[in-house]
Amino acid sequence: MIPALLLLLIALLMACLALFIVFRVLRNPTTSRVLNRLAQGQPQPAPHLGGLLWLDRAFLQAGLPRPSERLRLWLGLWLGLWLGAMLLAGLAGGWMAVLACLLLPPLCLKLYLSWRYHRQVRRMVEQLPPLLDHAVRSLKAGRTLADAVLNAIDASSDPLKTALGRVSRNVQLGVSLPEAVQDVAELYEREEFRLFALGLKVNQRYGGNASELLENLITLIREREQGARQLKAMTGETRFTAMVLAVLPLLVLVYFMFTNPAYLPKMWSDASGQHLLLTALAMQVIGCFTLWRMVRSV
Structure with missing residues (x-):
């Protein structure tokens, strides 16, 4: 009995010592500085959005106007109609009909927004190489990188022109071009836009041949698109x-x-x-x- 108690006491002491070491390491300012340096440049997760903010983001991704203002005005009416439909369904078909009325409208809305979003983003990715090619021609004509990209956005067609209109507005408000493109990339959550923003950021920080960078990005996007089509066929x-x-x-x-x-x-x-x-x-x-x-x- 005594050896078992001694072993238990030693285990508890070792556990307390391990927790103390972990606490000291986490409180060490040197370790904190090292962790902060390692975290620099890493992709940060998108903040969790709830309620109407999430709905606004989903509508923007699908290429639809923001519904928050209209929902605030008509929220009571929609909730009343929804509750009335659930009440009628419960009187006519029982609890299964109530459950269907409760789940089907949000599910149908989610499916519709997802379908719109994927169709919108697919068309935008298809339009991105011509936009970059237009920017390359503008660069070779003597324009700066920011002017070339903004001019290519103005010359593009919808839905890419509407989506990248955020870039033009943010640049006019004083935001740098890489940060404005990064904002669009995080909104639509596509690797092609993230690569575009990363290329602009690298060129802004370290310099280099911008036209060659955009040409390589065009080749990469087209190869990814070709690989996706081959995979879909297979x-x-x-x-x-x-x-x-x-x-x-x-x-x-x-x-x-x-x-x-x-x-x-x-x-x-x-x-x-x-x-x-x-x-x-x-x-x-x-x-x-x-x-x-x-x-x-x-």
Whole structure:
């Protein structure tokens, strides 16, 4: 008994000593300065946005006007309509209808904004190499880097022109060009814009041939786009198989509704049938999510 207590006491003392050393290391100003130097230049995570700020960011990414002001004016009306729809759904279809009315509108809004965002960003990335090529020609004509980029933005077309209009406005307000492009890159969260901002920052700090830098960036973006298209073509069969497997249970459900309309209502009226249908719905959701993650990892 005594050796075990001694071992326990030694373990506690060693644990206290380890915590003390960790505390001293973290409080050491020299260590703090070293950690701060190592953290310089590292990408910082985007701050978490909640509420209307997150909604504003999502609408801006999708190329839509900010909804915050209108939501503040009409928030009570929208909430009233939403609660009224949930009440009517509960009276007509039970708690499942209430749950559907509660979850479907935000989910549909999220899916719509995500679809708009990906379509918008894909078109912007396709328009970025011509914009950089225009800037290269302006540089070779004798313009400065900032003038060449701003002139290329003015000569571009939507949606890239509207998105990079933030760069022109920020530069007119006194923000440096690399920081203005970095702001757009963090808004749309694309590596192509981050590379563009990094190239401008390196050129501003260390100098060099700006036209050669932009030409290399054009080549890199086009190679990335070509590689993405090749990968999409190579994984087309996998994605199509996942789509068929995800839609097949829904097609079977539609088939039952047309061939035997009374089958599912009778099954839903029974307690065990409700459990089976809810289990099938949960398995369908889990299966679709799993297939989506598998396709995204290819």
